[in-house]
Amino acid sequence: MSEINKNNIIDKRKTLVFKVVFVLLALSVVYAVVMLINAPSGVSKKEYEYVKTDYVLMILQCVVGMIVIFLPSRVEQKFGIDIPDIMEIIYFIFLFCAIYLGEVQNFYYRIPFWDMILHAFSAGMLGALGFVIVDFLNHSEKSHIHLSPFFVSLFALCFAVTCGVVWEIYEYTADHILGTNMQKFMTADGTVLSGHATLGDTMKDIIVDLIGALVIVSLGYVHLRKKERRLAEKRLKQAEKVQVVKN
Structure with a gap:
């Protein structure tokens, strides 16, 4: 095909x-x-x-x-x-x-753990999207930016975690204005949580976002490092060929 x-x-x-x-x-x-x-x-x-x-x-x-x-x-x-x-x-x-x-x-x-699974999934997806955005900027004719694998990975990580934080702000705002339960401060049977327990869902989501993004970003970093080494070796061989021709 x-x-x-x-x-x-x-x-x-x-x-x-x-x-x-x-x-x-x-x-x-x-x-x-x-x-x-x-x-x-x-x-x-x-x-x-x-x-x-x-x-x-x-x-x-x-x-x-x-x-x-x-x-x-x-x-x-x-x-x-x-x-x-x-x-x-x-x-x-x-x-x-x-x-x-x-x-x-x-x-x-x-x-069980449906929310946690989705947050890990979305963090990985956003981390991959961060790589796509930076790759576009690195190869854009209008941009003179070329970031190293470390800074590409750092941007992808920050992008994914920031999106996760913005989502939590959206959930908090919706709960405050509309009286909803997006941040799960109330259990399925109507029990309203109090104290430290009320922060559990939000902090768990942010931590899972960080871990999920970190896993994908780490894999992306390794891939970019290998790609950079292959390109460097290719340039070196081409330079050696040019030197041999000149001699």
């Missing part, structure tokens, strides 16, 4: 995944709006019972998901950054797992 055919197949799969995730999020918004009308107010009295604030959160998350799902294509169009199709597919799958499965299907409470 030719490279062009492979790229066409991957592009079709990317489009299919995009459409499926977008439609599911749109249908979830309609479902949440309908359920919000008759949902009880206040704090949940039963485990896994949805109250009005839960449906408000569901609507918010699905709407945000329907907006940010266009982010890769907008970045490519505006900045000319070529984001690999595989990475875009992974991004769409992440939105599906985080929003549709996590919020709509309540996997955050039903599946």
Whole structure:
């Protein structure tokens, strides 16, 4: 199979995944709006019972998901950054797992460590995206920047962790304004946590973001170091050939 055919197949799969995730999020918004009308107010009295604030959160998350799902294509169009199709597919799958499965299907409470798994997954994905951004800048004709493997890795790590911190700020803001429970300060049975326990979810997310990004960045650093050595050896051999010709 030719490279062009492979790229066409991957592009079709990317489009299919995009459409499926977008439609599911749109249908979830309609479902949440309908359920919000008759949902009880206040704090949940039963485990896994949805109250009005839960449906408000569901609507918010699905709407945000329907907006940010266009982010890769907008970045490519505006900045000319070529984001690999595989990475875009992974991004769409992440939105599906985080929003549709996590919020709509309540996997955050039903599946142990679901939140931790997604944070590790997203940190690795953002770390890889950081490498893509720097690689674009390093090879851009408009840019005279060429970062060493260490600084490429440092940027990718800072980029991933910063995105994780911004997400926590978003969760805190939503909880404060809308009365939602994104930062999980309340358990599934309605028990409100207090003291040190209330920081558990936020700090755990940030720590997992750091570890997940660090793993991917470390692998990327090793790859870049090997690539730099191969290029250096290639230049050395070319220089030796030129010297032999001159002599």
